[in-house]
Each structure stands twice: as structure tokens, then as C-alpha cells.
Ligand SMILES: Nc1ncnc2c1ncn2[C@@H]1O[C@H](COP(=O)(O)OP(=O)(O)OP(=O)(O)O)[C@@H](O)[C@H]1O
């Protein structure tokens with residue numbers, strides 16, 4: 001038998017990988033295609049995001065402006081202080097609404113009919129009187145003076161300025177009538193109409209009047225609620241995760257607990273709201289609509305997220321680190337506090353912030369515990385009635401006035417800003433605590 | 438160094454023959470059985486560890502060397518499915534007694550693992566960790582000194598003295614292993630268990646570690662797992678051969694390597710299997 005015959009036997013033939021030809025071309029093509037798919041997905045996601053943010057900003061940015069009308073206001077003692085006492089209590093209770101109306105009539109002497117007068121009164125915000133009252137109380141020497149002041153316009157006029165009123169429509173289909181348009185154009189040509197930054201939007205709470213409605217009440221409510229959520233869910237969640245991951249024996253009870261925690265994470269949030277309603281409000285009798293209860297309900301909802309994130313962060317710490325510390329005679333608690341927890345912290349914090357961001361955007365469970373109420377005061381504490389940003393968005397989106405449409409979008413922008421801030425915070429914390437292996 | 442080498446060699450000679458059989462063992466394993474779940478990994482191992490000696494555990498992969506080593510400081514406790522039967526004593530004290538605190542046991546019986554596992558902290562903090570948690574050093578100066586002597590003993594100080602505050606994980610594999618040894622001896626345990634401490638090291642670092650082991654023998658009792666027959670012969674006074682979970686043979690290193698009683702030992706050390 002020769003070598004040649006041996007090599008020709010199929011079983012002993014040495015097959016080396018072929019590096020050329022069809023297979024290689026196919027492989028390259030598959031890799032190129034895969035990269036294109038990935039790029040395509042990213043682009044699609046990016047486009048959707050641009051569209052979403054673009055449409056919200058497009059409708060929302062005008063809410064940051066507010067129309068003001070320059071009117072000559074005389075602080076008539078006849079309205080403010082007929083007896084001439086100069087008493088602050090008298091000044092505070094005076095009829096400012098009447099004063100504004102009189103001044104409007106004085107500014108438009110040509111308006112005489114009752115119907116037209118009512119239209120005229122509708123030019124400025126019904127709350128203009130309150131603003132003037134504040135001015136007078138701050139400075140009583142205004143009484144008797146006559147000044148050119150910028151008065152906040154009503155939402156209809158504001159919409160007209162912002163171009164949301166279509167002048168080509170038939171009069172009956174417009175919120176602003178022909179006569180009003182004439183007055184408006186006259187004011188405009190006299191430079192008595194101006195758009196200013198809408199400070200009120202950021203420093204006031206909700207109102208029935210769109211031009212008076214602000215976001216501060218909801219923002220404060222959200223912050224108070226999140227403080228409670230964080231204070232409850234972070235320590236409980238992290239402790240539960242540490243116990244389950246580091247100390248609990250692995251048996252069917254802990255398996256059962258694990259399955260249930262995973263289930264809880266998937267429970268619709270409104271169920272937590274029902275639980276909160278039954279437990280916190282009906283059983284414990286906590287106040288309705290309060291950030292305290294809202295925070296507790298959201299904490300229930302956030303707990304599974306935090307526990308799951310913390311457990312996987314703890315799991316990711318290599319067991320060799322635990323063995324090393326144990327082998328040196330560290331107690332199990334020392335192993336956790338000195339080594340495992342610091343290493344797991346970035347993951348735990350990221351999970352917590354993601355949970356908080358979820359809680360910030362949550363509406364449904366809060367509806368169940370009455371945080372959907374219309375609240376005109378900025379909440380001052382954890383038990384004051386309050387609403388939260390997403391509920392505010394929901395309420396405004398439900399309102400018929402055109403001016404609330406832009407405010408809805410503006411509120412969404414504020415909410416998004418908070419979410420972006422929280423996510424940046426998550427990234428920064430992770431960077432700060434991350435360690436090289 | 439050459440002196441040390443000579444010493445190690447002379448140990449194997451009959452004159453300085455390891456320990457007289459009547460000496461009290463530092464640690465004593467009596468019918469040790471270990472189960473991982475249903476599977477039995479050690480069968481009735483009776484093994485005495487003599488004080489101030491290096492005991493080498495050899496045997497083919499998977500025969501239970503690491504398992505036995507981990508019984509000696511109860512590191513098996515952390516494995517849920519692991520169950521230990523039989524009796525192991527340290528200075529005549531049952532280490533599996535329910536009143537004994539495994540945490541304190543591990544301060545007396547230290548361990549160096551097969552894979553280097555420094556903490557992701559500075560080199561200094563790695564070594565200082567043990568003394569800090571056990572309160573063996575009070576002042577910063579004390580700790581500084583322990584860190585320096587431990588690193589010097591482990592033959593690492595020269596290489597790292599300028600970067601003690603850099604992370605220990607940034608060292609090379611061999612340097613990391615020596616850091617782990619320095620970390621273990623900084624606690625000053627009575628017994629040091631080493632699981633293949635040189636498997637990641639180059640011959641020079643290995644020689645340094647072997648020299649260190651020989652030095653440590655004066656003050657510590659050492660148990661070392663190794664796959665290198667030469668290493669077992671060089672550093673140990675007694676050698677135990679494991680096979681399939683059984684302790685086949687234990688005796689003076691000299692005798693095991695020159696005149697083993699069991700044919701399996703003979704086969705393993707001459708390279709016929711394993
Ligand atoms: N955590 C564990 N769970 C289940 N079985 C294990 C575990 N650790 C070890 N074993 C089994 O116990 C037996 C002994 O393992 P051990 O690690 O003690 O071997 P070894 O002698 O150290 O081997 P090597 O030289 O490869 O390190 C092996 O069969 C192994 O599969």
C-alpha cells in the first residue's frame with residue numbers, strides 16, 4: 001500500500017476551510033445586510049422621535065408666549081375706596097372687575113350697545129382685575145392715578161395673535177367676531193398688542209382660564225409624589241434585592257417570591273391604583289388627592305422594577321469577589337457593604353431612576369386615588385390636594401378651549417424635559433460609580 | 438534564594454524527614470464526605486495537616502482537591518447544594534461545630550484562589566482590607582507597614598511601590614496572583630490554603646512564590662493544590678494523592694515520589710494517566 005492510495009481514501013482526507021469563492025461572498029453579503037438592517041432600525045427610531053418631538057414642540061412652543069394689551073387704566077377712587085379711608089382691607093375687597101370694565105369702556109368710547117360691551121369685556125383676561133388688585137395692595141399710592149398698563153389678553157385674543165383664528169371663516173364659526181377683529185386691528189396698529197414671555201405658565205397652578213393656567217402646581221405635585229415614591233421604594237427595593245440575592249436560601253419559597261415579583265412588574269398600573277384606593281384611602285383613611293398617597297401607590301408600582309434591576313446588578317458582581325472577601329474572614333454583611341453593593345450601585349441607581357421616570361409618567365393609578373381633581377393652588381405639603389404632570393396633561397387635553405391645546409403640548413415638553421434630565425442623571429451617576437475590572 | 442532551595446531539597450532527605458508521626462496535627466480530616474446535591478465528590482477522606490509544613494494535594498482534574506481544600510475553611514458553605522459530612526478539626530476544635538463562627542475560622546485559615554481575584558480597589562486597599570476588618574492594625578502607620586511587608590513577602594513590592602493607589606485589577610495576571618497572596622498573608626492566618634496559586638504565573642514568578650511558600654512555612658501551615666509534580670516535589674514536605682474523590686495515598690513527599698505504595702499514584706506521577 002502506498003501513501004497515495006492512503007490519501008485518496010475519503011476518510012483520511014484532510015479538509016481545510018476554503019477561504020475563497022461563493023461562501024466568502026455570501027458571508028460578506030450577510031454581514032453587510034445585517035449592518036444595514038441595524039442602521040435602518042436606528043434611522044426609523046430616530047425619525048419617529050424627531051416627528052414626535054417636532055410635532056409637540058410645533059404646537060407647544062406658542063404656549064410660552066402670552067398676548068398683552070396696552071390700556072389706559074385709571075385707578076378710580078370711586079371703585080377702590082369711595083369713602084377715602086386709605087384702608088388696606090377696603091382696597092383688597094374693592095370691585096376691581098368693575099374698574100377694569102369701566103376702563104375698557106373709557107378706552108373704547110365708540111362702544112355703546114350692551115352686546116358690544118360684553119364682547120369688549122371679553123378682550124382681557126377675567127383675572128386682569130386680580131393682577132390690578134395685587135398692584136394696588138403693593139402700592140396704595142396708585143389710587144387716583146391713571147397709567148398706561150399692559151393687561152393680559154383673554155385666551156381668544158391670545159389665539160388671534162398667535163394666528164390660530166382663521167379670519168376667512170364665516171363669523172359664526174369663529175371665536176372672534178367681526179367687530180372684535182376691527183377693535184383688535186385698531187389696537188394692533190397703535191402698537192397696543194404685544195407678545196411677552198408667559199411667566200405665569202411656570203409660576204401658577206391650574207385654572208379654568210387658559211391664560212391663567214400654569215404648570216407649577218402639577219410640577220410641585222409630581223416632585224412631592226416622587227419624593228415619597230423614592231423614599232419608600234429605594235430602601236425597600238434594594239433591601240429586598242440584597243436579601244433575596246445574597247442571604248436568602250434558594251428554595252421553593254424564594255422561587256415563589258421571585259416569580260411573584262416578576263409578575264408584579266407586569267401588573268397593569270391601574271390595579272395598583274385600585275389597591276391604593278382600597279387600602280390607603282378606604283382602610284387607613286389617608287387624605288384623597290394627596291402626594292403622600294400618590295407616592296405610596298407609585299412606590300408599590302416601582303418596587304418590582306427596582307428589585308429586579310437591583311437583583312440583576314447584584315448578580316452581575318462576579319462571585320470571585322465575594323469568595324475573596326469571605327476567604328479573608330469578612331462577614332457576609334461586610335462582603336455586601338464593602339464589596340458587592342458598591343459594585344452593584346451603578347446598576348441599582350440606573351434601575352431606580354428608570355423606575356422613577358416611569359412613576360413620573362404614570363397617570364392611571366393616580367386617577368383612582370383622586371389625583372385628577374382640579375386644583376388651583378400650588379400644593380404646600382405632602383397631604384395637600386395635588387395633581388401631577390401627566391394628569392395635568394390629561395386634564396388640559398380634555399379641555400375644549402383652543403388655548404389649552406398648546407398648553408397641553410407645552411406641559412408635555414416640560415414632562416419630557418424632566419425625563420431627559422433624569423436619564424442624564426442616571427448616565428452621570430453610572431459613570432461616577434462605575435469601576436474598571 | 439539558593440539557600441532556600443537547598444533547604445527545600447534537604448527537607449526531602451530522610452535526615453530532616455518531615456514530621457514525626459506522633460506530632461499533633463494542625464488540622465485533621467476524619468471521614469470527610471462531600472456531596473454536591475446527590476453527587477458525592479469526596480469519599481471518607483482521612484487527612485492530617487501537620488503544623489509548619491507544606492502539604493501538597495495532587496491528583497487528576499476533578500478528583501476533589503479543591504473540594505477538600507475548601508472544606509478546611511468552610512468555603513463550601515457558600516455553595517447551596519454542597520453538604521459536608523465527617524469531622525474536620527483545627528487545633529482539636531471541630532470547625533463544623535454549630536457554635537463555631539465560620540467568619541472567624543476564615544480569619545485563621547486563609548485562602549488563595551486558583552484564579553486571581555483582587556478587589557477592584559487600589560493595590561494598597563486590597564492588602565489593607567484584611568487588617569482593617571479584623572482590627573489587627575490600629576494606626577495608618579501600622580497598616581502602611583503591614584501593606585509593605587506583605588507585598589515584600591509576596592515579591593511584589595518592588596514592582597508596585599510607586600503605584601500603590603492604582604487599582605489592583607490593572608496589574609498583570611501574575612502580579613494579581615501575588616497581590617492576592619499578599620492580601621492573604623496580611624491577615625496573618627495560622628493556615629494558608631492555596632489552590633493552584635501558580636497556574637497563571639511565569640517560571641520566574643513561580644519560583645518567587647515557591648520561595649515565599651518555603652519562607653512562610655516557619656510561621657504558617659500551608660496546604661497547596663498543584664498540578665505540577667515538580668512543584669509538589671520542590672515545596673512540600675508531605676503529599677496527598679487524590680483520585681476520583683478518594684484519598685489514595687498520603688506520605689512524605691520523598692516517599693510518594695520515589696516509592697509510592699499504590700499503583701495509581703505510581704501511574705499518575707509517572708504521567709501514565711491524569
Ligand atoms: N459547585 C459545584 N457544584 C457541583 N459539583 C461540583 C462543584 N464543584 C465541584 N464539583 C464536582 O466535584 C468534583 C471535584 O471537583 P474539584 O473542583 O474539587 O476538583 P479538582 O480536583 O479541584 O479539579 P481541578 O484540578 O480541575 O481543579 C468534580 O467532579 C466536580 O464536577
Ligand SMILES: [Mg+2]
Pocket residue numbers: 502503504551632
Ligand atoms: Mg480545583
